[in-house]
Amino acid sequence: MPNVAMWARAVRVIPRISTDEWQGLDVVSRWLIAVRAAVLMMTFVSSALAGLLAWRDARFHFGGWLILTVGLLLAHATNNLLNDLTDYWKGVDRDNYFRAQYGPQPLEHGLLTSSEMLAYIGVTGALALVAGLTLVFWRGEVVLWLLLAGAFFVLFYTWPLKYVGLGELAVLLVWGPLMVGGGYYVIAGQIDVRVLWASLPVALTATTVLFGKHIDKLEADRAKKIRTLPVILGEPRARRAALVLCSAAYAVTLGLVLSGALGWPLLIAFGAASWYRLLFHVFRQPRPAAPPEGFPPNIWPLWYSAFAFQHARRFGALYLAGVLIDGIWIRWIA
Numbered sequence: 001m002p003n004v005a006m007w008a009r010a011v012r013v014i015p016r017i018s019t020d021e022w023q024g025l026d027v028v029s030r031w032l033i034a035v036r037a038a039v040l041m042m043t044f045v046s047s048a049l050a051g052l053l054a055w056r057d058a059r060f061h062f063g064g065w066l067i068l069t070v071g072l073l074l075a076h077a078t079n080n081l082l083n084d085l086t087d088y089w090k091g092v093d094r095d096n097y098f099r100a101q102y103g104p105q106p107l108e109h110g111l112l113t114s115s116e117m118l119a120y121i122g123v124t125g126a127l128a129l130v131a132g133l134t135l136v137f138w139r140g141e142v143v144l145w146l147l148l149a150g151a152f153f154v155l156f157y158t159w160p161l162k163y164v165g166l167g168e169l170a171v172l173l174v175w176g177p178l179m180v181g182g183g184y185y186v187i188a189g190q191i192d193v194r195v196l197w198a199s200l201p202v203a204l205t206a207t208t209v210l211f212g213k214h215i216d217k218l219e220a221d222r223a224k225k226i227r228t229l230p231v232i233l234g235e236p237r238a239r240r241a242a243l244v245l246c247s248a249a250y251a252v253t254l255g256l257v258l259s260g261a262l263g264w265p266l267l268i269a270f271g272a273a274s275w276y277r278l279l280f281h282v283f284r285q286p287r288p289a290a291p292p293e294g295f296p297p298n299i300w301p302l303w304y305s306a307f308a309f310q311h312a313r314r315f316g317a318l319y320l321a322g323v324l325i326d327g328i329w330i331r332w333i334a
Contacts, residue, residue: 060187125154201249202319205246
């Protein structure tokens with residue numbers, strides 16, 4: 001029987017569940033938990049931004065946007081499943097590794113067998129590919145190259161990119177120019193440099209989340225010889241780099257308004273400043289050895305990434321609202 005309450009929970013947070021609870025879940029709930037559906041929201045923000053920018057320019061096509069969004073969400077889900085499978089095969093998740101502490105790792109915790117995980121990956125990836133090929137037939141060769149670029153990052157993010165300090169750069173490129181700029185091309189049928197710049201604020205906040213997660217598990221990754229960029233930089237420099245990335249999101253937003261690329265409503269994104277101040281304070285301090293009093297027990301051992309994620313969600317929602325209001329102003333009022 002469908003567990004709608006679990007569906008809603010799985011898209012808000014990464015649920016921690018027992019094997020018995022898992023056995024009682026429907027297939028949709030299991031899939032949402034396995035793909036870490038809560039983090040797919042960042043992909044939706046990028047897709048929504050591409051759609052809103054196309055709508056602002058009177059080039060929106062709902063069918064194209066819908067297929068694009070479904071394809072991107074499924075591609076991100078496929079990447080998360082491949083990430084877990086690769087780390088499991090390489091033995092990374094053994095010995096209570098960081099990833100296995102903050103949420104269910106379906107293979108390490110015995111929720112899925114390798115065959116079942118491969119089936120999840122096969123079906124999810126195939127559906128993502130169908131969506132991508134549909135857009136190729138609709139828009140042509142350029143979309144094929146965008147599809148191939150996306151497939152490269154889906155297949156090779158976990159290894160080798162993450163292992164050689166390129167995972168963070170990959171996320172910046174994917175969640176910004178590729179998803180938003182490429183998505184805009186799919187919807188509108190043209191490339192716009194202004195859109196590439198407009199993609200950067202949401203990409204920068206998404207990359208800050210990844211930076212935070214990699215700082216959180218820096219010591220665990222170093223012990224496993226996973227050389228993420230925070231491992232290469234060391235914790236103090238990595239924390240400063242994350243703050244530069246997050247601050248740059250606001251700087252680019254302001255630059256877009258001052259340059260006239262987008263209108264003044266975009267400044268609504270600065271409404272996330274209270275979370276930015278909190279994030280800034282947290283990232284300036286070393287990671288605590290234990291969760292402070294009052295810190296949600298179901299979040300720890302996530303620390304930097306938890307604050308970065310909450311900021312990214314709020315900034316992304318307000319940024320989208322700003323683009324929407326700007327579109328209304330340009331199309332119907334000005």
